[in-house]
Amino acid sequence: MAPASEKKTKRVYAFRPADLLAVLLVLALAGVIAAVFFTRTVGQEGLYAEIYRDGVLVRTMPLSSDAEAVVQGLYRNTVTVRGGRIAVTSSDCPGEDCVHTGWISGAGGSIVCLPNRVEVRIRGGSGPDAEVR
Amino acid sequence: MDARKITASAVLTALALALSYIERFIPLNLAVPLPGVRLGLANVVTLAALYLLGSGYAAVILLLRCLLAALFGGGAAGLLFSLCGGFLALLVMAAVKRTAFFSVFGVSVLGAAAHQAGQILAGILLMRSGYLVGYLPFLLLVSAVTGLLTGLMAAGVLRAVPAILKREVEQS
Incomplete structure (x- = not known):
């Protein structure tokens, strides 16, 4: 295996800062869906x-x-x-x-x-x- | 078609089936009491297959695993959930991997999130209730954590896999 592709392969398998973006993206999506879904729900009378x-x-x-x-x-x-x-x-x-x-x-x-x-x-x-x- | 790839697919299918069974004994739903909360161990195999063999083989392995898991006691309803979740996850992971922006970790997290979204979709189809969307934020939070964990496992597997399979990475 050529050294260049070896290096490339290793990088693909190591955590990188961009991966934090993936986590933030998922958390943001959760926040948006929760905000949209749960702001429509309040009220205790006649449940x-x-x-x-x-x-x-x-x-x-x-x-x-x-x-x-x-x-x-x-x-x-x-x-x-x-x-x-x-x-x-x-x-x-x-x-x-x-x-x-x-x-x-x-x-x-x-x-x-x-x-x-x-x-x-x-x-x-x-x-x-x-x-x- | 390549005999090495077909053999690897068979081994990975068996591994995925075993993992999806073992997973039932990890009581994650006691910590997070929501339906559909699981570690996603079988997704490690989907990830590994995607990187080692390509998306076509990963799809075949996924389909076989879902069908076999249903035969081994998941049932028809379980099949719909695992197919919807599994294939949405694979679709997202294959697309995200192609951009080469994320490592295995990012691909795994987005795949886990897509898996949850797919399961909610199956739930909405099955129960005809849009209310299930209310579970999605919690499931997404969980998937951010489980996605990182399965990503860690997949990274470990991919680093350890013999070079004989790794050669396929450059070809595909």
């Missing part, structure tokens, strides 16, 4: 949760009254409303990311169980109504 399975609304639960619901898809999610907040409190799906997401209470918030293809969304108040469909 309710919608539960979707396979993109279809299967149940609506007001956050003002404590309740529990079971969503059965490929797996079984138990959704609990308590004290104005909502969470997936138990699930038999692999990973249980939905349970680990914990309690959410703000309009626009959502809990997703990908294995079960279930999504819990909080709506109402002055939350976002212009969602993409």
